Amino acid sequence: xxxxAVIGLEIHVEMKTKSKMFSRAPVTFGxxxxxxxxxxxxxxxxxxxxxxxxAVINAIRVSNALHMEIDREIWFDRKNYFYSDxxxxxxxxxxxxxxxxxxxxxxxxxxxTKHVDIERLHMEEDTCMQHHLFDSTLLDYNRAGIPLIEIVxxxxxxxxxxxxxxxxxxxxxxxxxxxxxxxxEEGSLRCDVNISLRPYGVTKLGTKCExxxxxxxxxxxxxxxxxxxxxxxxxxxxxxxEQETRRYEEVKKETVLMRKKTDAVDYKxxxxxxLVPIKLSEKFIQDAITSCPELADSKKARYIKDYGxxxxxxxxxxxxxxxxAYFDRSVKLSPHSKLLANWITVDIAGYSNKTGxxxxxxxxSPEHLATLVSMIDKGQxxxxxxxxxxxxxxxxxxxPRALADKxxxxxxxDESVILAHIKDTLDANPQSIEDFKAGxxxxxxxxxxxxxxxxxxxxxxxxxxxxxLEELKKR
Amino acid sequence: MSYLxxxxxxxxxxxxxKKVTPLQLAAEALKRxxxxxxxxxxxxxxxxxFAIASALKEPEANNPFWGIxxxxxxxxxxxxxxxxxxxxxxxxxxxxFDATVVARLLAAHAVPIAKSTLDELAMGGSxxxxxxxxxxxxxxxxxxxxxxxxxxxxxxxxxxxxVPFALGxxxxxxxxxxxxxxxxxxxxxxWGRISRFGLFPFAPSLDxxxxxxxxxxxxxxxxxxxxxxxxxxxxxxxxQIEDYTRLLKKDIKGVKIAVISEVVETIRNKAVIAAxxxxxxxxxxxxxxxxxxxxxxxxxxxxxPTYLTLCCxxxxxxxxxxxxxxxxxxxxxxxxxxxxxxxRTAGFSELIKRRFVIGSFALMRENxxxxxxxxxxxxxxxxxxxxxxxxxxxxxYLPAAPGIAPKFLESGDRLSDTYLIADNHLVLGNFSGLPSxxxxxxxxxxxxxxxNVMGRAFEEALVLQVAEKIENATGYRNxxxxxxxx
Numbered sequence: 022x023x024x025x026a027v028i029g030l031e032i033h034v035e036m037k038t039k040s041k042m043f044s045r046a047p048v049t050f051g052x053x054x055x056x057x058x059x060x061x062x063x064x065x066x067x068x069x070x071x072x073x074x075x076a077v078i079n080a081i082r083v084s085n086a087l088h089m090e091i092d093r094e095i096w097f098d099r100k101n102y103f104y105s106d107x108x109x110x111x112x113x114x115x116x117x118x119x120x121x122x123x124x125x126x127x128x129x130x131x132x133x134t135k136h137v138d139i140e141r142l143h144m145e146e147d148t149c150m151q152h153h154l155f156d157s158t159l160l161d162y163n164r165a166g167i168p169l170i171e172i173v174x175x176x177x178x179x180x181x182x183x184x185x186x187x188x189x190x191x192x193x194x195x196x197x198x199x200x201x202x203x204x205x206e207e208g209s210l211r212c213d214v215n216i217s218l219r220p221y222g223v224t225k226l227g228t229k230c231e232x233x234x235x236x237x238x239x240x241x242x243x244x245x246x247x248x249x250x251x252x253x254x255x256x257x258x259x260x261x262x263e264q265e266t267r268r269y270e271e272v273k274k275e276t277v278l279m280r281k282k283t284d285a286v287d288y289k290x291x292x293x294x295x296l297v298p299i300k301l302s303e304k305f306i307q308d309a310i311t312s313c314p315e316l317a318d319s320k321k322a323r324y325i326k327d328y329g330x331x332x333x334x335x336x337x338x339x340x341x342x343x344x345x346a347y348f349d350r351s352v353k354l355s356p357h358s359k360l361l362a363n364w365i366t367v368d369i370a371g372y373s374n375k376t377g378x379x380x381x382x383x384x385x386s387p388e389h390l391a392t393l394v395s396m397i398d399k400g401q402x403x404x405x406x407x408x409x410x411x412x413x414x415x416x417x418x419x420x421p422r423a424l425a426d427k428x429x430x431x432x433x434x435d436e437s438v439i440l441a442h443i444k445d446t447l448d449a450n451p452q453s454i455e456d457f458k459a460g461x462x463x464x465x466x467x468x469x470x471x472x473x474x475x476x477x478x479x480x481x482x483x484x485x486x487x488x489x490l491e492e493l494k495k496r
Numbered sequence: 497m498s499y500l501x502x503x504x505x506x507x508x509x510x511x512x513x514k515k516v517t518p519l520q521l522a523a524e525a526l527k528r529x530x531x532x533x534x535x536x537x538x539x540x541x542x543x544x545x546f547a548i549a550s551a552l553k554e555p556e557a558n559n560p561f562w563g564i565x566x567x568x569x570x571x572x573x574x575x576x577x578x579x580x581x582x583x584x585x586x587x588x589x590x591x592x593f594d595a596t597v598v599a600r601l602l603a604a605h606a607v608p609i610a611k612s613t614l615d616e617l618a619m620g621g622s623x624x625x626x627x628x629x630x631x632x633x634x635x636x637x638x639x640x641x642x643x644x645x646x647x648x649x650x651x652x653x654x655x656x657x658x659v660p661f662a663l664g665x666x667x668x669x670x671x672x673x674x675x676x677x678x679x680x681x682x683x684x685x686x687w688g689r690i691s692r693f694g695l696f697p698f699a700p701s702l703d704x705x706x707x708x709x710x711x712x713x714x715x716x717x718x719x720x721x722x723x724x725x726x727x728x729x730x731x732x733x734x735x736q737i738e739d740y741t742r743l744l745k746k747d748i749k750g751v752k753i754a755v756i757s758e759v760v761e762t763i764r765n766k767a768v769i770a771a772x773x774x775x776x777x778x779x780x781x782x783x784x785x786x787x788x789x790x791x792x793x794x795x796x797x798x799x800x801p802t803y804l805t806l807c808c809x810x811x812x813x814x815x816x817x818x819x820x821x822x823x824x825x826x827x828x829x830x831x832x833x834x835x836x837x838x839x840r841t842a843g844f845s846e847l848i849k850r851r852f853v854i855g856s857f858a859l860m861r862e863n864x865x866x867x868x869x870x871x872x873x874x875x876x877x878x879x880x881x882x883x884x885x886x887x888x889x890x891x892x893y894l895p896a897a898p899g900i901a902p903k904f905l906e907s908g909d910r911l912s913d914t915y916l917i918a919d920n921h922l923v924l925g926n927f928s929g930l931p932s933x934x935x936x937x938x939x940x941x942x943x944x945x946x947x948n949v950m951g952r953a954f955e956e957a958l959v960l961q962v963a964e965k966i967e968n969a970t971g972y973r974n975x976x977x978x979x980x981x982x
Contacts, residue, residue, distance in 0.1 A: 060591075060593055064817035064822065065573070065591060065817075065822075066579075066589075066591075066817065066818075067591070067595055067693065067694040067696050067697070068728075069692065069693050069728060069729050070730065071727065072730065099813055101859070103833075104832070110813070110815075110817050110819060111813050111816055160821075289860060289861070291810075291813070291859060291868065294699070294700035294810060296730055296731070297730065297731055
């Protein structure tokens with residue numbers, strides 16, 4: 022490759038606060054159109070914005086997670102432009118004084134740590150949702166005014182893989198901090214990419230393109246890879262890259278032109294006169310930070326240190342906040358953290374992949390999983406049987422002990438019981454004792470098979486073999 | 497004599513004594529409103545008024561607004577009542593909520609009888625630019641003189657004894673200037689003292705709720721009812737409301753009154769100066785300490801351009817919601833741009849469009865530094881100068897205007913110091929957000945003119961006290977067209 026890609030990301034995160042950024046209308050997802058709307062959200066004359074305190078707390082939490090400087094005063098500005106999805110004709114945002122500035126985030130790509138510089142984090146309000154039909158456009162004001170945080174990196178990202186890891190980490194932070202659902206496919210986390218190329222060694226930036234319509238984390242990587250190729254081909258053939266906004270087409274896996282960028286729009290920013298600057302006390306900021314739900318990085322360190330999980334298992338569990346919550350609940354009930362982790366990362370994950378169900382929809386409770394794991398640990402059931410019970414738990418929603426009983430598979434590990442079976446079997450098979458003494462090892466297999474047959478397989482096979490050998494030697 | 501000719505306080509006594517009922521008052525007020533020929537109303541609220549008034553049976557002795565008919569400037573949101581701000585772009589707009597001040601008056605069982613005319617979207621000072629044409633000054637039967645704006649219809653309502661109280665709004669001097677031209681008390685308390693929720697914004701950093709009464713006592717009574725914090729308006733103050741009526745009677749011994757020489761010097765009207773001087777003498781007699789202070793004349797001359805820049809800039813943004821998509825008249829188009837363009841082209845008068853262009857120009861990236869931000873900085877400088885005066889003085893007292901209400905066809909010299917300073921100094925109250933009250937102090941050619949008292953932030957009580965002493969001295973209490981022509 023002759024060129025270095027220079028990439029910056031803008032991420033919009035929709036907050037799941039109870040009410041909107043400046044109005045008391047509830048924040049809803051998937052509600053009937055135009056049912057979560059107050060006069061303010063439709064910009065009826067005389068309505069006035071009131072700042073949502075929880076949104077400020079959320080912004081502080083994310084700023085802190087991104088190692089940002091947090092402004093001690095909250096200022097809002099108006100961004101003025103006309104558009105059909107913008108009820109007031111301006112958006113209230115934080116142009117001049119974002120709540121968070123100058124942060125960073127370390128990500129790991131192929132085992133190498135990459136430091137991403139973050140320029141700013143600010144709060145703003147969402148626009149209304151447009152549904153374009155053949156000859157008209159429908160407007161849904163439910164989304165109008167939903168609190169957003171926008172996180173803007175400096176152009177320090179160099180590849181699609183880095184961008185993908187960065188977005189994954191941002192999503193992890195906002196979901197674990199309870200700020201957002203972070204669902205790209207539903208638009209609660211949206212990412213725009215700015216990308217330009219320059220020959221290695223050159224410091225001057227090339228002409229950049231903006232890519233929109235990225236609906237998944239994978240799409241970000243694919244879109245960037247395509248765009249790097251496209252721009253490189255242009256440059257290598259002596260053609261200029263033009264400044265444009267491009268859209269990623271999921272099906273074709275390529276970016277297509279949306280519009281050429283002429284001079285950037287003048288948004289005529291000025292300070293929002295209906296909101297006086299809000300002073301934040303140190304206590305307010307500290308409370309916001311200390312009351313923040315535990316983030317994935319901290320959980321991971323704890324999982325490894327306290328529960329002895331492997332880095333890999335911990336990472337898999339922490340990919341999804343709900344999965345982590347499931348692990349947290351089950352690990353409280355059982356000391357067998359590694360076994361639990363194994364079940365969660367293999368069996369439950371496998372089930373999720375197969376059925377497309379999330380762990381929230383998963384019918385086996387953490388309590389039941391903990392019981393199942395302790396049954397395995399105690400040798401009451403074999404791993405094979407445990408899988409059968411697991412299947413039964415999913416289908417019948419039952420308690421594992423009850424199911425094991427029902428399936429007739431509670432494994433016997435009581436030595437006296439096993440020994441009684443062994444003695445009976447040996448008494449009934451004197452020939453096998455002779456064979457064993459004559460050095461015929463397969464006699465042991467035969468005897469174990471007889472015991473299993475007798476007990477319907479409910480007996481602990483390892484223990485049985487061990488005790489059988491001891492008994493044989495005695496005879 | 498009709499009870500409507502009484503001040504609010506006296507009318508309250510009549511209601512408590514059951515000499516008259518709210519329903520009788522509402523009927524009489526509506527009759528007078530309809531008979532009025534000054535083009536003061538957008539819409540009468542007959543059904544609402546009768547419904548509210550007829551439900552009021554037992555007078556409330558401690559509630560001065562019980563059964564009192566009042567008028568609402570048509571830029572206050574009124575639930576279920578068309579509210580146009582005298583602009584075609586809002587024709588047919590029926591709000592779904594009441595402005596906080598309206599709600600507080602309704603909660604006090606006051607009776608709204610009409611929505612009054614204003615300069616279109618409150619952007620004007622002449623009372624001539626509403627979509628229904630000019631509003632006339634009832635003091636001038638020949639209809640040659642304006643009453644001033646933008647709260648023109650509300651001023652008419654009170655000086656023509658239609659109601660004793662009317663809501664207005666004041667961004668430059670939109671209550672206090674018409675009050676001067678209509679011989680009324682016009683009060684704009686501190687920014688943040690009264691909720692602006694439901695007031696159609698013109699320029700929020702300058703917008704104030706204000707109102708008209710015919711006595712300072714009535715102004716004090718009203719403040720106690722409508723002031724106070726509001727969760728719907730984040731800029732309202734949590735400061736306690738005072739007992740303004742009780743404090744009114746306090747004497748003004750030792751109160752330091754400043755008169756800005758540079759303002760008075762630009763007033764060439766002898767009647768105004770003579771009347772003003774007389775009130776100064778009276779104030780001194782009551783123990784006030786009057787001193788002339790100086791404020792840089794060049795700075796005073798920047799009030800108007802600074803104001804114009806700031807209010808137009810804020811206005812262009814505030815009115816961007818009027819795009820014909822969500823409410824108001826709808827024009828079809830192939831694109832959203834076409835829909836908006838048609839609505840805004842048809843909906844706004846040329847004057848309004850001019851203001852938007854000025855405001856937009858001032859906010860443009862390449863102009864912001866030299867226009868909008870410079871105006872904001874200058875505003876700050878001017879406010880600092882005013883606050884410096886109020887550090888050593890309790891109030892500033894000045895003639896409210898350079899003369900009586902101008903004729904419609906009169907065009908003053910807009911570059912003269914009289915215009916730039918004497919006609920615009922009330923804007924100091926909007927720049928600073930300080931409480932400011934106009935009271936009548938004299939007449940010329942049977943037309944009234946006023947004086948203005950401005951005090952420190954949230955010192956409404958002191959401002960009212962001084963105003964009341966001036967009222968006592970002039971005897972112009974309960975002034976009205978009717979009283980003057982008796």
